[in-house]
Amino acid sequence: MAKPHHHPGVPFPPGGQADLAARAIAPVLEKVLGRPVVIDNRPGAGGAIGNAAVAKAEPDGHTLLVTLSAIVISPEAERLFGRQPLYELDQLVPVARVLSDPNVLAVPVSAPWTTLKEFVDDATRRPGAITYSSSGNYGAAHVSMELFAQVANIKIQHVPYRGVGPALTGLISNQVSALATAPGPVASHIEAGTVRILASWSGARIPKLPNVPTFRELGYPSVEYYVWAGMFAPKGVPEAVMTRLRAAMREAMNDPQVISIFDKASIVAAYLDGPEFARFIEADSARVIPAIRRIGRLE
Numbered sequence: 183m184a185k186p187h188h189h190p191g192v193p194f195p196p197g198g199q200a201d202l203a204a205r206a207i208a209p210v211l212e213k214v215l216g217r218p219v220v221i222d223n224r225p226g227a228g229g230a231i232g233n234a235a236v237a238k239a240e241p242d243g244h245t246l247l248v249t250l251s252a253i254v255i256s257p258e259a260e261r262l263f264g265r266q267p268l269y270e271l272d273q274l275v276p277v278a279r280v281l282s283d284p285n286v287l288a289v290p291v292s293a294p295w296t297t298l299k300e301f302v303d304d305a306t307r308r309p310g311a312i313t314y315s316s317s318g319n320y321g322a323a324h325v326s327m328e329l330f331a332q333v334a335n336i337k338i339q340h341v342p343y344r345g346v347g348p349a350l351t352g353l354i355s356n357q358v359s360a361l362a363t364a365p366g367p368v369a370s371h372i373e374a375g376t377v378r379i380l381a382s383w384s385g386a387r388i389p390k391l392p393n394v395p396t397f398r399e400l401g402y403p404s405v406e407y408y409v410w411a412g413m414f415a416p417k418g419v420p421e422a423v424m425t426r427l428r429a430a431m432r433e434a435m436n437d438p439q440v441i442s443i444f445d446k447a448s449i450v451a452a453y454l455d456g457p458e459f460a461r462f463i464e465a466d467s468a469r470v471i472p473a474i475r476r477i478g479r480l481e
Contacts, residue, residue, distance in 0.1 A: 199364075199449060200229075200411045203280045204248040206443040207413075210434035215426070230256040234268035241418035243427060247274065251322065251410045254467050255474060259320045262479045271467075274414040275424070276459040278431035281444070282410040282452035283364040284384030285326045286394060288377045290356055298381045298400050301360075305336035313339045314360035315352040319480045323349055326362040326383055326407035329473040333402050353377070364409050365391060366448035383407035406469060410452070412459055428456050 201221070208219040229252050239245035253274075257267035287298070295301040305312050316323035319342050331338050341358050343349040346367060353361040354376060361368075365388060371377035372391075379394045383406055387396060397405035413431060415424065434440055435453035444451045454462055 199281065199283075199409070200248050200250050202447050202449060203411050203444070206440045207248070207280070207431070207434045210437045210440060211430050214430040214433050229253065230260075230268045233274070236414065236416055237269035237273035239416045241416040241420075243415060243419045243423035245416065246277065246427070247414040248280065248411060249414065251408065251466065251470075252320075253414075254463065254470055255320050255325065258471050258474045262474070271463075273417050275417050275419060276456050276463060277413040277415055277424070277427050278435065278456060279410060279412040279452060279454035279459040279462060280431075280435065281449050282408045282462075283366065283450055284382050284388065284406075284408050285322065285362040286365050286368070286382045286388070286391065287330075287380045288353060288361045288363055288368050288371075289359060289380060290353060291376055291378050292356065293359055293378065295380065296378065298395070298397070301380055302334050302336055305331075305334075305338055309337040310339050312360060313341050313358040314362070315341050315343050315349040315358040316362070317346045317349050318342050318344065320474060320477070322364075322407070322409045323362045325470060325473055325477070327360070328477050329407055329469065330362075330383075330397060330402065330405050332473060332476055333405050362407075369448055404469060408466065410462075410466070412454075424456070431455075 204221050208221060212219045229249055233247060233249055233253050233256065236245055236247035254271060257270055260267040289295060289301070295304060314327050316327065318324070323346070324340060324342065327338065327340070338360070341352065343352055346363070349361055350363065350367055352358045354371060362383070368377050368379070372379060379391060381397050381400060382388055382391065382394050384396055385398065385406055388394060415427060432453070432455065435451060441451060
């Protein structure tokens with residue numbers, strides 16, 4: 183009898199970080215679990231459709247989810263609009279964290295600020311005058327910038343674009359003056375000298391950007407934000423199956439081939455086992471959810 187497939191669902195179109203990570207891990211999971219692993223892309227509603235599909239799936243360990251940190255945001259955003267969320271986070275159990283990229287604050291080299299202090303001083307003098315792009319309302323770029331603006335007590339003008347690519351183009355072409363982004367997409371622009379990085383949302387300095395200070399060290403201890411991806415299973419998966427999945431993910435994340443694929447894609451592998459990943463999500467939610475509630479309902 184054929185062994186059942188494992189289906190890691192990816193709630194985003196092919197080519198993004200969650201999809202790249204899932205595809206890199208899949209061959210190793212097949213080897214460890216001894217059965218086919220099929221990637222199922224179900225984009226839509228900022229990932230909520232795919233997240234919900236797995237949240238409601240049979241908890242037999244055959245349907246899994248590789249998704250991004252937006253999984254924390256979606257139910258809160260739905261509530262702001264008085265809508266019933268498609269799923270709740272507690273319907274899913276963390277198996278392992280795969281990557282965790284802190285955002286960085288990028289500005290064009292032509293911008294007048296060389297330090298975060300100059301940026302904050304200018305924003306304080308001219309409320310709403312500095313514009314920043316994002317991949318859309320309640321996305322990573324929007325939420326991380328608002329988290330910073332709320333703590334720094336400044337008003338900056340949000341300009342939502344349709345996706346990360348267009349948001350970056352908006353910055354490079356000087357249509358906007360700032361962008362919060364993972365380091366990967368701006369790496370070539372930093373090297374080319376067209377973009378300057380003022381600060382990072384990470385807990386400690388980013389090894390590849392040793393000269394970039396963190397918001398924390400600049401006096402904003404609660405300003406921390408990561409675009410992370412991880413694997414989840416539906417709640418109720420038997421303990422034995424969960425143990426096997428966690429062991430398989432540990433092996434996949436230590437596999438040289440997976441590490442090399444991540445490296446080529448400028449993705450920083452950041453493995454955490456299920457229990458530690460659950461604690462990380464708790465700390466992340468405690469920062470992000472209040473920020474979303476303060477942003478409030480955007481039409």
